[in-house]
Structure formats: structure tokens, C-alpha cells
Amino acid sequence: MPMRIFSQRQATRPLSRQTAWGCLTSNLALPGMGSIVAGRVSGYGQLVLSILGMALTLIFGFRFCLWYVANFSRLRNDQTDPLALLGEMWVSLRWPLLGFAVFGCSALWALLTSLSIMREAQLEEANANLPPKLED
Numbered sequence: 001m002p003m004r005i006f007s008q009r010q011a012t013r014p015l016s017r018q019t020a021w022g023c024l025t026s027n028l029a030l031p032g033m034g035s036i037v038a039g040r041v042s043g044y045g046q047l048v049l050s051i052l053g054m055a056l057t058l059i060f061g062f063r064f065c066l067w068y069v070a071n072f073s074r075l076r077n078d079q080t081d082p083l084a085l086l087g088e089m090w091v092s093l094r095w096p097l098l099g100f101a102v103f104g105c106s107a108l109w110a111l112l113t114s115l116s117i118m119r120e121a122q123l124e125e126a127n128a129n130l131p132p133k134l135e136d
Contacts, residue, residue: 020121024114031103031110038117046110053103060095067092 015023015038026034031050035043071088074080 014124015117015121017118017121017125020114020118023117027110027114028107031106035110035113035117038113040113040117042109042113046106046113049106049109050103053099053101053106056099056102057096058099060099064092064096 020038023034023038026037027046028034030047032043032045032047035046037043068075075085
């Protein structure tokens with residue numbers, strides 16, 4: 001029997017309301033993790049985007065801090081052109097802001113997925129409380 005390289009995707013199991021709340025809080029802490037726990041494939045994309053956003057923010061934010069320290073006296077000088085300094089600051093600050101935006105997109109995507117998980121758990125709980133249908 002040949003070995004399978006890829007496992008088949010399991011059907012999403014019905015989640016309790018308590019597990020759905022856990023997935024929501026996990027997605028708030030690190031976007032994508034709660035979606036993965038709930039069995040959603042979209043969680044992997046959310047996780048990659050959130051890690052990418054954090055990496056961009058940390059790396060380029062550190063570079064911006066170094067630029068700020070190196071140019072502190074020039075920034076505080078009243079004789080310099082403020083618009084030229086703003087242009088220089090924008091060049092150094094745009095990559096960390098891109099990291100914020102990427103992380104924000106992943107967090108919004110994870111929040112929408114979490115709300116979908118919560119809605120499904122609520123419907124599943126409501127359907128579980130219904131009596132079984134009688135057949136003729």
C-alpha cells in the first residue's frame with residue numbers, strides 16, 4: 001500500500017459555544033490560531049499575514065528608531081525645514097506602517113472568521129435542542 005503524503009481534510013466538527021469563544025479570544029491574541037483550532041483552512045493565511053505584519057513592524061520599526069536617534073538633533077532644530085524632515089521621516093516610517101496595515105488586515109479577517117464560527121456554534125446549539133423529527 002503506497003504511503004499517503006497528504007492527509008485528507010477532515011470535515012469541520014460542530015463546535016460548542018465555549019469552544020467558539022476560545023477560538024475568538026485566540027484570534028484576538030494571534031490572528032489565525034483560533035481559526036486553525038476551529039478547523040478553518042483560512043486560519044493558515046491569517047497566521048502568515050499576522051506574522052508577516054509583526055516582522056515588518058519589528059524590523060523596520062527598529063530601523064526607524066535608529067534613524068530617529070541618529071537625527072534627533074536635526075529634528076529638534078528650529079532652523080530646519082519641517083516639510084523636508086517630514087519627507088525624510090515618511091521614507092523611514094512607511095515600512096513599519098505597512099506592517100501595521102498587514103497585521104490589521106489579518107486581525108480583521110480573523111475577527112470576521114471568529115464571528116462566523118460563533119454564529120455556527122449558536123446555530124448548532126439551537127439545532128441540538130430541537131426534538132427529533134417524526135417520520136410518517
